[in-house]
Amino acid sequence: MGRLSYPLEWEVMQNRWVRWLVVLTGLGVLASYLGLFEPVQRWLFSLANRPETVRAFSDPLTGRTDALLVLVSFFLLTPIFVGVVLIAVVFVLIVFLLLTEPVFRVFRLPLWTTVPVMLIISASVAYTMRAAWLPDVLYVIGLTARAGLVYFSQPLPIPR
Secondary structure, three states: OOOOOOOHHHHHOOOHHHHHHHHHHHHHHHHHHHOOOHHHHHHHHHHHOOOOOOOOOOOOOOHHHHHHHHHHHHHHHHHHHHHHHHHHHHHHHHHHHHHHHHHHHHOOOOHHHHHHHHHHHHHHHHHHOHHHHHHHHHHHHHHHHHHHHHHHHOOOOOOO
């Protein structure tokens, strides 16, 4: 007797990441069916209807094209921007850790406490400085939500 041959679906499901992808997709569809994404949808609509973004993409001729351009740009450039910001934050944390380590040595504190202390300090600085960066972040997210609302609310044109 020869080796049993399995259908292609079974061989594809041998990959662990494919199984996880199927499970997560199923859970997402189930959560959407049960209405668990309703608060997220309301939040996105409120972001899209902010006063500074409510008139964006209102041109009848180029509105959808501009919205698509914003969506593509956002989803292509955001990972790069997040990576640069994380590298900058790590660099600043390393510099501050090197500067504060002698202080911890003078007080004979364990050196492992410098990292949590610096993370708490940097989080509190980011929280107190939120007036400088939060409006811009909300504007970009609102503009992207508005672009998604404009682009996906109309049926796609059928090419002839």
